[in-house]
Amino acid sequence: MHIARMRLVHCADVHLDAAFVGLGLPAARRRRAALRQAFHRVVQTAVDIGADALTVGGDLYEDLRSQRETTAFLQEETERASCPVLIAPGNHDYWHPGSLYARERWPSNVHIFSSSEFTEVEVAGWRIFGAAHLKPKGTGNLIGSFRVPKGGPAIALFHGSERGQLPFQGEGKEDHAPFTESEISKCGFQYALMGHFHTPRVTPWLTYPGNPEPLTFGEQGARGAAVLVFDDERPQERPQVEIASLSTFSVSDLEVDISECSHSDSILDQIEQALPENPLVACRVRLTGELGEGVRLNPTELLARLRKEDRSIDLVVACRPHLDLDFLRQAPDARGQFVRALMARPDFDSEVVQAALVAGLNALLGEEPALL
Numbered sequence: 008m009h010i011a012r013m014r015l016v017h018c019a020d021v022h023l024d025a026a027f028v029g030l031g032l033p034a035a036r037r038r039r040a041a042l043r044q045a046f047h048r049v050v051q052t053a054v055d056i057g058a059d060a061l062t063v064g065g066d067l068y069e070d071l072r073s074q075r076e077t078t079a080f081l082q083e084e085t086e087r088a089s090c091p092v093l094i095a096p097g098n099h100d101y102w103h104p105g106s107l108y109a110r111e112r113w114p115s116n117v118h119i120f121s122s123s124e125f126t127e128v129e130v131a132g133w134r135i136f137g138a139a140h141l142k143p144k145g146t147g148n149l150i151g152s153f154r155v156p157k158g159g160p161a162i163a164l165f166h167g168s169e170r171g172q173l174p175f176q177g178e179g180k181e182d183h184a185p186f187t188e189s190e191i192s193k194c195g196f197q198y199a200l201m202g203h204f205h206t207p208r209v210t211p212w213l214t215y216p217g218n219p220e221p222l223t224f225g226e227q228g229a230r231g232a233a234v235l236v237f238d239d240e241r242p243q244e245r246p247q248v249e250i251a252s253l254s255t256f257s258v259s260d261l262e263v264d265i266s267e268c269s270h271s272d273s274i275l276d277q278i279e280q281a282l283p284e285n286p287l288v289a290c291r292v293r294l295t296g297e298l299g300e301g302v303r304l305n306p307t308e309l310l311a312r313l314r315k316e317d318r319s320i321d322l323v324v325a326c327r328p329h330l331d332l333d334f335l336r337q338a339p340d341a342r343g344q345f346v347r348a349l350m351a352r353p354d355f356d357s358e359v360v361q362a363a364l365v366a367g368l369n370a371l372l373g374e375e376p377a378l379l
């Protein structure tokens with residue numbers, strides 16, 4: 008017998024313990040704390056709405072980086088959900104005998120799928136079928152050859168790349184467990200609860216909730232978990248899906264023109280003025296314009312000064328150096344020879360040759376990697 012409605016909270020790609028490469032240690036630590044807060048809020052959402060289950064579409068944590076504390080945190084939080092918690096491991100938290108999933112004890116309300124074949128769990132009279140990644144890469148199509156056994160409406164829960172969406176999800180997103188949306192109904196599923204793509208996406212057949220807390224720059228827009236309401240009195244109707252915004256940080260891209268800066272301290276001032284006051288906005292600052300004559304710019308030094316406390320800041324140096332090429336090409340040493348060789352190239356104005364010019368001159372002058 009079915010209970011007419013099923014309410015689920017669905018999240019994925021929390022990436023607990025992520026490295027946050029390039030932000031500096033204090034900021035990265037703060038961001039990892041925010042990942043935990045995000046999952047805490049996901050659980051709280053399930054508690055608040057009295058969800059029938061909390062589903063996790065993989066990449067809950069990062070296997071290679073998982074810390075001992077992560078286990079205790081997850082055990083406590085999943086128990087607190089006080090509803091069934093169904094976890095379908097992904098490529099970052101793939102199930103293997105040494106994984107947290109396999110070697111730790113989990114509260115009795117937690118079900119971790121441990122086979123790459125779909126297996127069934129009943130939730131409030133509904134059938135949820137989950138499958139797991141068993142390796143960090145090279146997982147093939149999990150859904151294609153599966154056929155849902157006869158019975159009531161069935162919902163799939165797994166981590167995978169819907170092929171039609173790859174172009175939307177940015178470059179560098181690996182094709183883990185690829186499948187196409189049309190396979191969902193072909194297998195006999197009514198709907199699929201997904202993980203892997205970090206941009207939230209809701210279609211009539213599937214939901215990618217996205218990561219509940221931004222992991223890299225460019226991940227703009229609301230981040231959180233999906234709240235889904237299924238109604239079996241209208242099985243042909245799609246579930247109602249809402250993305251609840253739960254993140255602590257937001258990410259922002261700023262452009263700062265440093266052409267008017269007359270010394271390195273004024274570059275620092277200029278950036279600081281542009282930064283939002285709210286320290287929970289992570290900023291990627293792109294420096295543009297042309298450096299004034301004699302003004303030195305050392306991005307490493309600048310970042311160290313900008314990252315007061317645990318602020319999440321990154322710098323992209325896209326400004327042109329001030330170079331007196333007429334003077335430099337006449338230098339009677341390796342510098343002159345180097346500049347003349349580059350100037351003779353037909354692609355001298357290209358970005359890559361300009362970057363080589365600056366890097367080469369820095370090297371010849373025995374400077375740290377920095378702009379002149």
Ligand SMILES: [Mn+2]
Pocket residue numbers: 066097098099166183202203204
């Ligand atoms: Mn993934």
